[in-house]
Amino acid sequence: MNSVTDLSRRIVQYRFGDPHAVLRVEEDVAVPPLSEGEVRVRVARSIIHPGDLQLVEARYSQPTPAIPAGRVPGLEAAGVVEEAAPRALDGTGIALGSRVAFFAPGAWQSRAVVPAASLVAVPDDLPDSVATQILINTITARHVLRTALRALPVTPRRIVQTAAASAVGKLITVLALKNGLAPIRLVRSPESARRLSTVLPGEDIVDTSSSDWQDAVRKAAGGDVPVVFDGLAGALLGDIAALLNMGGTIVSYGALAGRMADLNLFVPKALTLRSVTIGTWRSDTTPDERNEDMTEAIRIARAVPEIHGGYREFDLTDLGAAIDAVSAPGKAGNVILKF
Template sequence: MRSVVHTRQGDPAEVLELREEDGRPRPGAGEVLVRLRVRPVHPGDLIAVEGGLPGLPDQDSQPRTPGVEGMGVVEEAGADVRAPLVGRRVAAFPAPGTWAEYVVVPAERAVPVPDEVGDDTAALMLVNPLTLVMLHRAVEQALDGHDGPVVQTAAGSSVGRLVSAHAERHGLPLVNLVRGAAGARKVREMFPGQPVIVTSDADWQDQVRRATGGGGARAVLDCVGGSLTRDLVGLLGDGGTLISYGRLGSGVTMLDELPLVNRGLTVRGVTIWHWTDRTPEQRAEDLAFAVDLARTSPELLEVAARYDLADVKAAVKHARRPGKSGTVLLTSPAETGGAR
């Protein structure tokens, strides 16, 4: 089987390599073997290859295969798997090691894909929509009954668009931040009713203050961090919350520099890795939301480009390209019958 591996952390375009080995893994009790067709390249996948982020484990010397989600067909089920999954198209998450031809996951992590959802959309069906669910809950808690307003960074990102669409649907006042004019054009086209502000404008913070009214933002959803954090906290109204869920930016902001105490501010993190802590009922509800989103709004799960697994180095470079729109996919050749 083919798999992408790295034996040390570093620049993904340098440390990732394709390996071909005989054989394939076997599912244990309660597990299924998925023959993968499509897997996304998420920013978090690249950060895990690079390492060095606080809270992430360093890699030991064992080869590691990146990837946390993907879609394919269940080829084999282990003992005790009661659901009729063999032969079905599924999306899998959390599924560590999806940048390979096969992955073995607990059967409950293999989510059947409706016929009307294509392979590429199915490959993007879980991580970002479930992140949206987690962010939605964090925003609800931060608003604590208030109407908003909410500010978000990297609004042109795949997750940012889900947030914008969700805000539009729920009437949540949202101010979108992007770092450049090209990104701003795209977000304005997609969400003409929402303000879009470019952080390279000298007066961008004043523009945000005007857009959020006198009281400032009740919550800022941020995946940029670094030195931008200080400015973002300045946009919060008293009692507001900075929700941090990514680290695309550079530089640092010291916690002690922030006026947390005097202004009663909250800083909190959100990670999809805590999604598995939700109750089985909550997870079933969240998965139903994700599947429904894939069925009804596939345009929100945009594909930037498709690369064969063997072209992983080109794929990871594309995934980091400024101005990219959507998510880069890693594909496997279609089996007989063809990928949808």
């Protein structure tokens, strides 16, 4: 018979589809035993990424009709290490009782069994609500910049960013500035522009709802737009293509717009569309690069804490409201589940 400490509360799905229809909260679920290299984390907070909900829907894959054993969504959480397999924590600097964040499947449960290699130690000055936001978005931003800059023949002076007020967009800005690049940041409303200028002050924030936004970008860039980092796709892709230099590059890392993209100018202008996904992060990087990415996530969270502000927290009893908040108009921060 399981003891209380061997039980978990979890969000689970038994089929793919609309998150409102297929996600449910289960209580008193048995926690599996640890295998070699694994730890058990008592989860305090877990973020809902838009991509998490896309995986629940199986939007970009052919799903099985049912998931008999159930699938726990979520890829990122923060909590405390409760248990570890023998030698799993050796050389990590992490011990039982350490506060950690992790990037691994099955995050939406109160006791998650994950690989020890997925952990990063969380300093005392970072609350769980911030710690759960830092890994995937920072890793994505670093992976996007690293992959794109290595592929470009010349490092550009200026870059253009869409979705610059998004979590990943703000991190790309911080990392670009650190690398000596000057970003021109595109947002979709005056309110987004105002909020972004408060969080990350600086010039060259352009509101694409204005009639002359393309002229504003050309002026800021001095007519030289070799590369755009795009997290939206959709109809804006055609407008971006019109701005790019002949032979320019669009680095695509997301599709927040959720609409068909306009590729009509890609052949006449000999443009390149380069896609970068965190799904290939582990295979595309060395162990040292992965460690640096996770370390940088902590550094940025401590140095620029306002990047991770504006979040909203939800109890599991408000799961439906949390799902709605992920794509709510005017969303200003991340959506976090409390366990």
